[in-house]
Amino acid sequence: MLKKAGIVLLVILGLMAIGGGWYYHENYTGEDYYVKITTNGEKLRDTEAPAAYQVYYEYALPAFNEAGQQRQVTFDAFRDNPLRRNAYLKVAYNHTRGVILSYEEVQQKDIPKKAASKLN
Numbered sequence: 001m002l003k004k005a006g007i008v009l010l011v012i013l014g015l016m017a018i019g020g021g022w023y024y025h026e027n028y029t030g031e032d033y034y035v036k037i038t039t040n041g042e043k044l045r046d047t048e049a050p051a052a053y054q055v056y057y058e059y060a061l062p063a064f065n066e067a068g069q070q071r072q073v074t075f076d077a078f079r080d081n082p083l084r085r086n087a088y089l090k091v092a093y094n095h096t097r098g099v100i101l102s103y104e105e106v107q108q109k110d111i112p113k114k115a116a117s118k119l120n
Helices: 002-028 112-120
Strands: 031-036 041-044 056-065 070-077 089-095 099-106
Touching: 031 070, 031 112, 056 112, 070 089, 070 099
Parallel strands: none
Antiparallel strands: 031 056, 031 089, 041 056, 056 070, 089 099
C-alpha cells in the first residue's frame, strides 16, 4: 500500500514539474525578432513610477524573425535618452502574452540574412 502511494506521489510531482515547465516556457520565453531603430520613439513620463522608471521611450516598429516573417512590435526603453538611431536590436517576443520580454543591441552582421534583408 505504501509503495503504491509513493508511486502515485511521484507521478503527481512529475506532472506538476512538466506543467510548470510548460507554463514557464509559454509565458516567460520568446522568439527572437530583429528591429532597426528608425525613430526617436515617443517620450513618455509616469510620475507615479519609481524615479528610475519615470521617463521612458515607447517604440512601435516592424520586426522580422529568422525566416523573414514580419510582426509589428511595441516596446518601452526605460532611459533618459532615446535609443540610438539606426541601431539593430534583437528582441525576445512572447507569442502568448504578445509582449517584448527583452532586447539587446546586435551588429548588422549578426542578424540572419532573411531578417537583415527586410530591415534595410
